[in-house]
Amino acid sequence: MDTRIIFHQSVDELKKALLRMGGLVEESISKAVESLSSLDEGLAREIVAKDDVIDELMLGVEESCLRLIALQQPMASDLRLIGMALKIATDLERIGDHAVDIAKITIRLSGEELIKPLEDIPRMALLVKNMLHESLLAFTEGDIHRAAALAEKDDEVDKLYSILMTEIIGLMSQDLIRNRQLSHLMFVAHYLERVADHATNIGEGVIYMVTGKRKDLNI
């Protein structure tokens, strides 16, 4: 068979594997925040356990990428595409880790009562989940407009994050238990903000992949 055809089939499989990994990671983020909202320890433990599956998928994607480069010796834009797939796999794995970070906070807080019902954190989670989804579509479709829109959405997340942090800091008191919970919530907000950064990174990478130019670096 023509090596171009084999290459394109392999790239399609790679994209599918990344979308599957992305789906799992999106689910982990949703469920992690859900577990926190309801302080559901069981759900949190499920997320921690499922992280191995995400790690396994990452190793598979990495191996496929390295093998594809070694066997097909792709040049220019093809090489950029595979380099990008490698980076996305790393970003997704890190996002999965942040879901686990949040789930572990649920486990630590379980048994306590939340100082107040969570509102902004679930809202932030929805936004970042949407960004993640968009970033993967931008990659699979090579859509630079979709990719560029992520930076704006990231600004929105950053604003929400900043509001949330100020609110949490204002709720601190002399009460150790209360402060402990609030500091955990602070980190949850931080992890979600980092997820948005990862999605934005993927967006910047897609622009480079498609255009061959890096807009984010002064080099």
Next chain:
Amino acid sequence: MDTRIIFHQSVDELKKALLRMGGLVEESISKAVESLSSLDEGLAREIVAKDDVIDELMLGVEESCLRLIALQQPMASDLRLIGMALKIATDLERIGDHAVDIAKITIRLSGEELIKPLEDIPRMALLVKNMLHESLLAFTEGDIHRAAALAEKDDEVDKLYSILMTEIIGLMSQDLIRNRQLSHLMFVAHYLERVADHATNIGEGVIYMVTGKRKDLNI
């Protein structure tokens, strides 16, 4: 010239580039914590500016790795080595980002006075800088004992981190300005702890690179 010789020369250059990048990143972490201890905004801005150099080095390493794989089609342990170099470049770049995160906190706090002189944070910084150094040596020498020792050092860092967090949470009060500073210090401790995790990741990767076995995953 023999392709093996070319390959080994390229690998040596790759290692040198990673060590150079590692040296810069170690320096950034030291200086970031130094800037925080003395609330030296000028030093903090230097670190932020220098991050572009680290990013540039990362792109160079990545390109060399992908090109090396495409041109030399390495198999088994050689492919693992290059895959590892790629991962280390990403880890180093993230560590550089954490130095910037810390420097930005210095910039935010400049003009204030520190609630108390920093002690545990500089101590933690020394430990993680040492871990980072050891992780890179483990890679360049393929030294699995050095690599395995990193997990123990990481436990030490985790303990110090936990002590620090409890202390910071205990210092919280009704005072907004004070809480703002304390929450920033909380994140500094968190970033340093993450640096130690990156060094530990590098260690685990080196063990896989040398032995071909993954000890950290149940797969």
